[in-house]
Amino acid sequence: MMRRHIKLILGLFLLLSLIWVPVSSTEATAQSQTTVIPQAYRGSWFQPEFLQYRVKMTATTFTFGGGYYEHEHWQPHNQVTYRLSFHVTAGTFTWGKRNARGYHSVKVQGGIFYVKENRGTLFVKQIRQGHDINGYDLTFNQIPHAAQVLSGDVH
Incomplete structure (x- = not known):
């Protein structure tokens, strides 16, 4: 027993x-998982064209979308801002460790962004449903005094 x-x-x-x-x-x-975005990635990154695309990262936010500067004020167009979290839910993202190719994953609801900073250029891959929706890396640069430069106020 x-x-x-x-x-x-x-x-x-x-x-x-x-x-x-x-x-x-x-x-x-x-x-x-990280609780803040590394310093090298923080700031505003631009892909200048007529309708500019911008990636903006702070310690705890990730913003991706289009827009333009008008009179030194950013006018967003189809822009989404996510808050850093440990679990992906609506309006949040997780920041992953660097993979073998040097990219950090930014997982959001409905997709993943892969970001890599190299010599002042930010490379971004945008993945939805397992497919790279652009077919190539998007490149972004930090522009000193972007509000003035992209507003056309500085020659």
Whole structure:
């Protein structure tokens, strides 16, 4: 009778340990994700054209979309801003570790952006439903005094 209780207790202990280990490793993975965007990526990055595209990153936000400067004020067009989070939900993103090709993943609801900074240029891949929607890297540059330059106020 005593052996039966010992086997039952050992069986319960084994079952609990099998459940506890995967749960604790998931928590460790979530905690290993960054809580802020690295300094090298912060700021506004522009792809100047008639309708300019901009990527803006702060310590805890990621903004992607079009727009233009008018009288030194940014006029957004189809722009979306996401807040940094540990889990992707509507309006949030997660910042992943650098992969083998040097890109960080920015996971948002409905897709992924891959971003890489190299010598003052930001390279962006935009993935939706597993496909690169542009077929190539988008390139963005930081422009000193962008509000003045892109408004046409500085010659």
